[in-house]
Amino acid sequence: MSGPPSIEIRGSGLHIGGDWTLAHYGELRRRLAGLREELAPGRAVDLDELGSLDTAGAALLVELLGDERMADLEILAPALPAERLALLQAVAAAMAGEGEAPPSPRQSTPVVLLARIGAAVQGLWEQSLALLGFIGLTLSAMGAILLRPRRWRITSLVAHLEQSGLDAVPIVALLTFLVGAVVAFLGATILSDFGATLYTVNLVAFSFLREFGVLLTAILMAGRTASAFTAQIGSMKANEEIDAIRTLGLSPVELLVLPRVFALLIALPMLTFIAMLSGMVGGAVVCALALDISPAMYLSLLKQNIELRHFLVGIGKAPLFAFLIAVIGCLEGFKVTGSAQSVGERTTSSVVQSIFVVILLDAVAALFLMEVGW
Template identity: 45%
Template sequence: MSGVSVDMRREGDGAVLSIAGQVVMATLHVLEPSLSKAPSGARVVIDLSRVDTLDTGGAWRILQLQAKLEAEGSRVQIVGLDPHEAELLETVARGLPAAEGIEEPPGGFVGWVAGVGEKVADIARTSIEILGFIGLVLARAVNTLIRPSRLRGTALVHHMQEVGFNAVPIVSLMAFLIGVVLAFQGSVQLRQFGAEVFVVNLIAISVLRELGILLTAIIVAGRSGSAFTAAIGSMKIREEIDAMRTLGLDPIEVLVLPRVFALLFMLPVLGFIANVMGLLGGGLMSWIELGVSPGMFIARLYETTDIWHLGVGFIKAPFFAFIIGVIGCYEGLKVEGSAESVGRLTTASVVLSIFSVIVVDAIFSVFFAEIGV
């Protein structure tokens, strides 16, 4: 096979590219360095009169060169083609995909309304998908409860350690400091009315009913929910989930249920620890700031705190756990293609979990207030 060559020369304000030899797929690697340096000008002539053979690969490269030069502002003329080569070039040109223009988004008020509409549509679509995923998880959970042997005990214990035992230090520290802050700020405000003793009521109701379990759920959402999304998303990228399906394994049973059950078991435990540490921090600050002794604090706590304050927090815990687990796994299963997708959906998982937990907590607060609990 003979070679291929390119002769480039300037003519006035334009240029002439004379291509000779066999312009075929096998010689494009030889042709490419010369064509990439093709000069542009007001007028460029591509002379193919010395071309011996032209195939579809060569015709495509000539057309790409023409498009590049025209994009740079040159008027391009292809000369020297015999009828067969001209027909081939025309056929390849018809087969090229049309260039897609970039549609400018609408601006001003119309653009703002369009953006709001897209966000609302995304929220509605995501809500429907999550409801469907919740139904799928519940169906698998019922099937597992009917046949407990399908539950993977080793995975369950592992996740219980990860989301429960390993989270005890951060949850304890958080709750202790929240108790300290409540006691200090409450004492500052109540001292103005001579009602310092009611700081015990403030700490007990705030920690037991709301802050203990709510802040624990937020920490678990940021710590464990994001870990669920990242772990399952990484498996999705490595096609491990596709391999599970090929082996006849259900990803919901293998990956989702152990994580959700682990949260259902451990979030109430973490909430109880948070309550104890919150009361401990509040009692310590009350002793330091107000002189309320530990004995007096415990006595006041026993006299004024209803058991339902503790029960309200424990009632909310399983709902928070289910929401965090389902959303974390749902976002992980949505990962596609790249590590960037893992990071983006991990962030979305944390934001959506925390938002959903706060919304559910608000609903519970209104509900318990209406029934007088």
């Protein structure tokens, strides 16, 4: 029977009537709070006078009646229409968790492992394609402005050159000095058993001119500069500043990427040269203190035994490494989706990718040069 909801205890039974709908939900909730204690498990329930019913009212009725009465609802309320009985049973099943989706079948470990390997390979392939595409975009933008000095961003170039190059000189010089000292000490320790301690000079010079100078510098730049590029561009992407640049009719690649690429192309060869000198100075200090090889003798051995081509091999790798580090750092910055977590993830990804690419290319170059006799 339609009308305001009613809940009355008459004798040994509970009589429920009226409309149990969302419009009366607040009133019903307050009235039910005081009836739960009085509704004993054995008390009968009369639903013959129940009027309109929706899911909100059905949820209150299910909560009031309890699981035992709901299980025997067809017997307790035989006059209840079939559609309301079905609604109450569906709401009861949902509240009891019976409507949850069954758990997905468990996959075997080999299948999961193969699926993850496949996903990783696909991700690597997509990342490689994106990097190649961005390299092509950067090269085309470089070619477009090289012959147009009016479009050069000199101020931005100088600022990034200071951040990427000048500010990195102390850490690069200190690290390579210490590594040079360690290499000289290890070489002296091993070569002394063969009476060939003089070749410690050759060991230090070869390692820093061909490999350690450029490799250590590139790894430092990958951790220091590529991460900075990603964080800077990623923050601009998160703040929608890159969209504003496009709205103004400017190219984000020309405005943000090229100054950073040119700055690192200039800075990394200079830092590599400083790293070579610092590493050999570190070796000279160890030779002077532990092997009684004076600085004059150290320089004389360098002139006699070390050819110019070793220096050219090392310094020739620097521009390639610089270009790839800058491009990877900028590309990962453009991939930021807008959250602080995304900025952190892309910054980490740029450092890992840069270091991996640098070491991979250095290994390939070392094998190639060894084969051609350089």
